[in-house]
Amino acid sequence: MKKGISVISVGIFLAGLIVGAMIAQNGSRLVQDAEAAGGIVKSPTSAAPERYVYYPGTEALAPDEMRVIACGTGMPAARHKQAAACFLVELGNGDKFFFDLGTGAMANVAALMIPYDFLDKVFISHLHTDHWGDLASLWAGGWTAGRTSALKVWGPSGPTEDFGTKFAVEHFLLAYNWDYRSRQATLANEPGRIEVTEFDYRGNNQVIYNQNGVTIRSWPAIHIADGAVSFALEWKGLRFVFGGDTGPNKWFIEHAKGADLVIHESFFLPTQFVELYGRDLKATLNVTTVLHTSPQAFGKIMSVVRPRHAVAHHVFNDEETRYEVYDAIRETYDGPLSLATDMMVWNVTKDEIKVRMAEATESAYSVPGPKPVPFPEADVDPLMYYSKETLDGRWDVSDVEKKMKEEFKKKYGLD
Ligand SMILES: [Zn+2]
Numbered sequence: 001m002k003k004g005i006s007v008i009s010v011g012i013f014l015a016g017l018i019v020g021a022m023i024a025q026n027g028s029r030l031v032q033d034a035e036a037a038g039g040i041v042k043s044p045t046s047a048a049p050e051r052y053v054y055y056p057g058t059e060a061l062a063p064d065e066m067r068v069i070a071c072g073t074g075m076p077a078a079r080h081k082q083a084a085a086c087f088l089v090e091l092g093n094g095d096k097f098f099f100d101l102g103t104g105a106m107a108n109v110a111a112l113m114i115p116y117d118f119l120d121k122v123f124i125s126h127l128h129t130d131h132w133g134d135l136a137s138l139w140a141g142g143w144t145a146g147r148t149s150a151l152k153v154w155g156p157s158g159p160t161e162d163f164g165t166k167f168a169v170e171h172f173l174l175a176y177n178w179d180y181r182s183r184q185a186t187l188a189n190e191p192g193r194i195e196v197t198e199f200d201y202r203g204n205n206q207v208i209y210n211q212n213g214v215t216i217r218s219w220p221a222i223h224i225a226d227g228a229v230s231f232a233l234e235w236k237g238l239r240f241v242f243g244g245d246t247g248p249n250k251w252f253i254e255h256a257k258g259a260d261l262v263i264h265e266s267f268f269l270p271t272q273f274v275e276l277y278g279r280d281l282k283a284t285l286n287v288t289t290v291l292h293t294s295p296q297a298f299g300k301i302m303s304v305v306r307p308r309h310a311v312a313h314h315v316f317n318d319e320e321t322r323y324e325v326y327d328a329i330r331e332t333y334d335g336p337l338s339l340a341t342d343m344m345v346w347n348v349t350k351d352e353i354k355v356r357m358a359e360a361t362e363s364a365y366s367v368p369g370p371k372p373v374p375f376p377e378a379d380v381d382p383l384m385y386y387s388k389e390t391l392d393g394r395w396d397v398s399d400v401e402k403k404m405k406e407e408f409k410k411k412y413g414l415d
Pocket residue numbers: 076085128130131245314
């Protein structure tokens with residue numbers, strides 16, 4: 001009996017040591033996660049009361065809650081596991097905003113099964129493809145899948161007109177002219193438009209958006225060329241800050257200070273970049289510490305900014321990379337931290353910041369929203385972009401389709 005008690009007390013003592021060490025090493029993060037995983041399943045027929053993963057589409061947002069989902073956290077080169085930079089911010093007032101829309105991100109966005117009509121606002125930090133390369137997918141995919149109004153894009157000007165967002169989007173539509181014009185023949189035209197708001201990249205904490213209680217500001221970033229920016233979104237006393245690509249800069253320190261969720265790039269260590277990318281040594285130091293922000297510098301930034309929660313992105317987050325990056329950040333920052341990977345989710349309220357992973361389906365369809373999809377333009381001839389020569393090439397299959405077409409018409413009451 002006596003022996004049993006002493007074993008239990010040693011056990012409790014050891015558990016206390018382990019928890020203490022976890023808190024000391026990792027702030028409150030591990031303990032918070034452990035609490036999120038708690039909750040008793042009360043009967044064989046009841047649901048788990050507290051979920052430690054996020055199942056998209058199953059949780060209503062509270063009126064004062066912000067949910068941020070990492071839909072891309074990687075690099076310009078594509079991979080299954082991580083798309084390029086994209087963070088979706090969802091607010092309890094119903095507004096949703098993209099901050100960057102890097103290549104590959106839309107597959108993650110689609111897995112959230114949010115109606116495209118709610119996904120019409122995109123803020124671009126700079127015009128590298130790993131930050132806006134999936135605009136094509138949101139634009140055309142959203143148009144065919146039920147967006148009812150024009151897509152809205154906000155982005156910085158550049159040192160010259162041709163480096164700006166307006167030029168980029170206008171020429172994007174020209175490059176996709178065949179796509180754009182041909183779809184106009186079969187879809188309502190308005191949702192195919194893109195409205196661009198270009199703002200001065202030099203603006204220092206300037207307001208670039210102010211609607212429905214949401215204020216978004218921008219300030220310059222330092223990244224390869226003029227025309228890159230960072231953003232802050234404020235709503236109901238919560239502040240979200242997003243840095244795209246940038247070397248450490250004084251504006252970020254000043255304007256991100258004390259924000260709730262602060263996202264900033266933390267690039268590969270120079271040794272990792274040489275070993276994983278085989279880049280020459282001189283270029284490596286320039287890329288990892290001048291054009292981008294090293295993990296040590298990220299840590300220094302966050303130790304001055306002191307956010308409620310810091311988020312690092314823009315590395316391939318793998319077993320062989322993440323611990324070195326984490327340890328390097330911990331040389332200079334000891335506060336709450338996530339090393340982002342795709343489908344990581346942060347629920348932010350005044351009381352709590354909860355971090356989980358989303359468990360999303362691989363087989364998502366687009367989900368209709370409450371507004372009916374507008375009809376195609378009445379006066380458009382769907383054959384207008386065919387020549388007689390092409391039309392004459394059609395091969396008659398009416399004999400095999402006759403029955404199927406009749407059944408279709410009968411089922412839906414068509415003439
Ligand atoms: Zn980038």
